[in-house]
Amino acid sequence: MDIALMNWTAIVVGTIAAFGLGMIWFSPMMFGKSWAAGSHNIQPPASPPIMAMVIQFVGTALLALVVGITETNQAIMTAVGAILAVTFVVAGMDLFSQKSGKATVIDAGYVVASGALMILAQGLI
Template identity: 35%
Template sequence: MGELTTNVNFIAVIVGAILSFIAGWAWYSPMLFGTKWAEGSGVKLGTANDMPLAAMASQAIGLLLMSWFVGVTAAHEMLATVILATLGFAVLAYSGNTFSGKTAYARNVDAGYWIAALVVMIIVQGVL
């Protein structure tokens, strides 16, 4: 269990998760990819009052876990491992989104977000 905490920069883990969450807010907003993504995903973009709190909470927890994974691999000089894992998860999500009927655009937006979140987390690990 020590490998999950030894030399891990938990400030970078938390900051990486928060910044990735904010990046997701921008990524899926109408300012960037949100409108066309929503059409391709079969969802309707709502107002700030219509935020899906359960989805946002699970997204925040998932990003925290992913950022912790980045922190663990950074502490053990194994960042290639987290890059490989994230690419694998992005491809699996792409596959699942294909089965659920999302358009290619929506699938690419989703996969691109995971890669962008990973880049944010790695940068934060390097800076902090």
């Protein structure tokens, strides 16, 4: 793998787009209320959960990097497989933590949608 051949702009755009999608996806205007109700009635914290946001951003960037690597090697279906694997891991973790089916679908749906944005960034940029 030659990192010079990677589309770093698409990786950064994919990361930012997917992270931004999460801010919208889990907002009260979209799925936030249903997600919170199905996640043991989580209440908004008094201050932003900085550590959770940092970890989420790093994980999002790493997944965008995997998508970028697979695109460079013309193996984008590997990225699709990785995204689906993460989706099932997230769903399993949610069910182990006894989240509702609705909250689990919201979490898993976000993984699929953010992965699609990352792939789209690679295709368009």
